[in-house]
Amino acid sequence: MQNTNDSPSFDNNNEPISCPCCKSRRLKKLNYGKRTGGTIGTIAGAVAGGASLIGGAELGATVGLVSGPFGIVIGGFAGALMGALLGGATGCSVGSKLGAVIDDRILDNFQCLDCKYTFSQ
């Protein structure tokens, strides 16, 4: 079925939020959890990536084995590097998502710029 798309579309979760205290729309999103989660996630991911670093190096070295001693060094280095990078990136994204959930569900993520009242969504 073809949608002609002539009606304006809205994001399903994009309702305007206003302060429950003074009804002001001038709000600040604090995002403490998201920022903290991203940082912790990056560290945790890099550590986990570091733990798999040896596995990555081994795998790289095994692959590199085909092309001789030089291949082992290059392969091992590439494998280790990929493990750490992948771990850090994955950890950051997982941590940020987790933190965003904490922001939305647990923390008072919004602060009113007019009356300084903090509240959750």
Ligand SMILES: [Zn+2]
């Ligand atoms: Zn307010």
